[in-house]
Amino acid sequence: EAGVTQFPSHSVIEKGQTVTLRCDPISGHDNLYWYRRVMGKEIKFLLHFVKESKQDESGMPNNRFLAERTGGTYSTLKVQPAELEDSGVYFCASSHGEPPGLAGRDTQYFGPGTRLTVL
Amino acid sequence: AQSVTQLDSHVSVSEGTPVLLRCNYSSSYSPSLFWYVQHPNKGLQLLLKYTSAATLVKGINGFEAEFKKSETSFHLTKPSAHMSDAAEYFCVVGPMWGSARQLTFGSGTQLTVLP
Numbered sequence: 653e654a655g656v657t658q659f660p661s662h663s664v665i666e667k668g669q670t671v672t673l674r675c676d677p678i679s680g681h682d683n684l685y686w687y688r689r690v691m692g693k694e695i696k697f698l699l700h701f702v703k704e705s706k707q708d709e710s711g712m713p714n715n716r717f718l719a720e721r722t723g724g725t726y727s728t729l730k731v732q733p734a735e736l737e738d739s740g741v742y743f744c745a746s747s748h749g750e751p752p753g754l755a756g757r758d759t760q761y762f763g764p765g766t767r768l769t770v771l
Numbered sequence: 772a773q774s775v776t777q778l779d780s781h782v783s784v785s786e787g788t789p790v791l792l793r794c795n796y797s798s799s800y801s802p803s804l805f806w807y808v809q810h811p812n813k814g815l816q817l818l819l820k821y822t823s824a825a826t827l828v829k830g831i832n833g834f835e836a837e838f839k840k841s842e843t844s845f846h847l848t849k850p851s852a853h854m855s856d857a858a859e860y861f862c863v864v865g866p867m868w869g870s871a872r873q874l875t876f877g878s879g880t881q882l883t884v885l886p
Contacts, residue, residue: 655814683872685872685874687874687876693878694876694877694878694879695861695876696876697873697874697875700871700872700873707872708871708872708873710873711873743814743815745815747872757803757822759817759820760872761817762807762814762815763814764812764814765814
């Protein structure tokens with residue numbers, strides 16, 4: 653079974669440009685998550701999709717970030733316009749999805765990440 | 772609210788000696804707890820998880836962790852380190868119940884294994 657895949661693995665852009673990151677979850681996983689790690693900081697939650705709906709977007713830093721998951725399959729995360737502080741590693745994860753009473757069993761499987769550098 | 776503190780940012784051990792990576796958590800409800808590992812240029816891999824069954828959890832590659840509620844700790848151990856264990860390790864807390872699924876990560880511990 654293929655794991656979570658992310659594209660590109662690296663992206664270098666200039667301040668003010670637009671970048672789109674893509675995540676393909678494990679087949680059959682309804683839940684998809686985005687996290688990021690900026691330099692020297694902890695990995696932080698950005699948002700959570702259940703199928704194509706945004707379940708929780710409390711971690712999105714500002715309106716320059718737009719996440720979509722059309723059709724409930726792959727997801728994209730667009731940063732427009734990119735700023736210097738957006739540099740970091742963006743991780744995607746997916747999980748099968750357990751009911752609320754079994755949330756602790758809903759293991760998230762992570763992709764390799766996209767390293768974004770904004771110059 | 773929940774938080775995780777990894778007490779050591781760097782740990783160095785000699786090959787064949789025990790590994791101890793320390794983690795304390797804070798949670799307003801019973802948490803689920805995880806250890807993930809990231810090898811260089813690789814993704815985050817799940818080592819083990821605690822979800823309210825046995826307090827001693829065994830994971831992959833000989834690692835284990837013990838949930839101690841009274842100490843709010845979830846330290847990761849391994850009896851004998853291998854060179855291949857060199858990586859960054861993350862202690863993570865998540866919800867045990869409910870619709871929210873966001874994970875809260877510790878700051879990471881870089882493990883170096885010396886020959």
